[in-house]
Amino acid sequence: MSETVRRGTWAVWGSLLIALFLTILPMPAWMDDFRPPWVVLTLIFWSLTLPERVGVFSAFAAGLTLDVTTGALLGHHALGFSLVAYLAVELHQRVRTFPLWQQTLFVWLLLLAERLLYLWVLGATGQPTPSLVYWVPTFLGALLWPWVFVVLRDLARRAGAL
Amino acid sequence: MLAIGLILADHRDQRLGALRSTLAVLVYPLQLLADFPIRYARQTQDRMADEGQLRNQNAELKRDNLILSARSQQLVALEAENMRLRDLLGSSFKIGERVLIAEILAVDLADSRQQILINKGTNSGVFVGQPVLDASAVMGQVIHTNPFSSTVLLITDADHALPVQVTRNGLRSIAVGSGPGRELDLLHIPKNADIRVGDLLVSSGLGGRFPPGYPVARVSAVGQVPDNPFTTVKAEPSARLDRSREVLLVWTLSPEHHQDALSRSEPAFGNPAGSRSATGPGKSAPRRGTRRE
Numbered sequence: 342m343s344e345t346v347r348r349g350t351w352a353v354w355g356s357l358l359i360a361l362f363l364t365i366l367p368m369p370a371w372m373d374d375f376r377p378p379w380v381v382l383t384l385i386f387w388s389l390t391l392p393e394r395v396g397v398f399s400a401f402a403a404g405l406t407l408d409v410t411t412g413a414l415l416g417h418h419a420l421g422f423s424l425v426a427y428l429a430v431e432l433h434q435r436v437r438t439f440p441l442w443q444q445t446l447f448v449w450l451l452l453l454a455e456r457l458l459y460l461w462v463l464g465a466t467g468q469p470t471p472s473l474v475y476w477v478p479t480f481l482g483a484l485l486w487p488w489v490f491v492v493l494r495d496l497a498r499r500a501g502a503l
Numbered sequence: 504m505l506a507i508g509l510i511l512a513d514h515r516d517q518r519l520g521a522l523r524s525t526l527a528v529l530v531y532p533l534q535l536l537a538d539f540p541i542r543y544a545r546q547t548q549d550r551m552a553d554e555g556q557l558r559n560q561n562a563e564l565k566r567d568n569l570i571l572s573a574r575s576q577q578l579v580a581l582e583a584e585n586m587r588l589r590d591l592l593g594s595s596f597k598i599g600e601r602v603l604i605a606e607i608l609a610v611d612l613a614d615s616r617q618q619i620l621i622n623k624g625t626n627s628g629v630f631v632g633q634p635v636l637d638a639s640a641v642m643g644q645v646i647h648t649n650p651f652s653s654t655v656l657l658i659t660d661a662d663h664a665l666p667v668q669v670t671r672n673g674l675r676s677i678a679v680g681s682g683p684g685r686e687l688d689l690l691h692i693p694k695n696a697d698i699r700v701g702d703l704l705v706s707s708g709l710g711g712r713f714p715p716g717y718p719v720a721r722v723s724a725v726g727q728v729p730d731n732p733f734t735t736v737k738a739e740p741s742a743r744l745d746r747s748r749e750v751l752l753v754w755t756l757s758p759e760h761h762q763d764a765l766s767r768s769e770p771a772f773g774n775p776a777g778s779r780s781a782t783g784p785g786k787s788a789p790r791r792g793t794r795r796e
Contacts, residue, residue, distance in 0.1 A: 361530075362533055362536060365537045365610045365612075366537050366540075367538075367540075367609040406526060406529075409523055409526040409527050410527075410533065410534065410610075411612045412618045412647070412654045468616070468682070469661050469681075469683065471683075
């Protein structure tokens, strides 16, 4: 039993690391604004499927790591991620029974909340306000959600975390 | 949630440097990995270069080298003259500088800030606040360090301000970054100041952080906005902020710190490929002597 738990943990952190890697992978400048929020998507998936193992604290840790990796203010991503994880864990029983398109809508709302908090901190620390392109990743993330969901569910099953 | 607020507040006082650098060491392998595809592509490109190209490049470099050496012949004489004149005036002057070449890691950082990641850290003697140049001009300064890498804040970041001087007439100002626009704004230029489009701005060294006399930017627009009591001046950075691959880290060596800096940054010399000394200690020693007399 403990063996399966550990294997599941590896799946969680491994997928988060891959998401982090995709976030900092250099891309052509025109694609830069359209980078999907990989880490948030992965976090949402894990806090929906394994709410007892992945929650606010894991989200906080992941956010902090992303902050350090991308050189943002310490706690900048962590704040939004914690909120997203909290909402996902809180509502996981309801959301799990939704059909996939409703889930997508829910995920889009979470992504919006995360971006909103990020923007708020940007404003509070006196950084320049980004243009409207700033909101595009939330749509992309929502569109990608079904695929992320399927891939990660497959991974979770293989790792024996479910 | 409270902890997050605490962290945000704490970060403004820069007290979390230790935590940040520890975490940064942990994610460094990931950043190297992300840099790998670009590095590999570049190497492949190098390998594909045919003989003709290499020959051309070699000839070009030789020509450049000849021109630069001819210029530096004069430089020695001019430098000596400058030192003598400054001695007469009784003003102090920088003693010498040491530079180290670092490579930029192709990693995508937070897009709200203008930052780059370089592959030299405290192991090579890099410190927070250190000026960073590229081949043509000032690029920015180091803001975070860890043993293997450091983060550089570019001069175009909205949080960055740099004391500058117009070369033509010595007019002083402060160049502040404008964020994503990749432009600099000059602050507090009076309405009647003599400044024109095309003026070269060099670092004035007044902040004590950047060595004086390095080119920073060229004035690109001068205008009068009715609600602004000062002249609105925009400048275009001379450094190739988004195209350089290598940057120079600079140590300014003042007389009292001269020996100290040399011995502390010794490990940097251990890597012969990456490090070069611009002004040897032997060259600057006699100057030091003259100034003390």
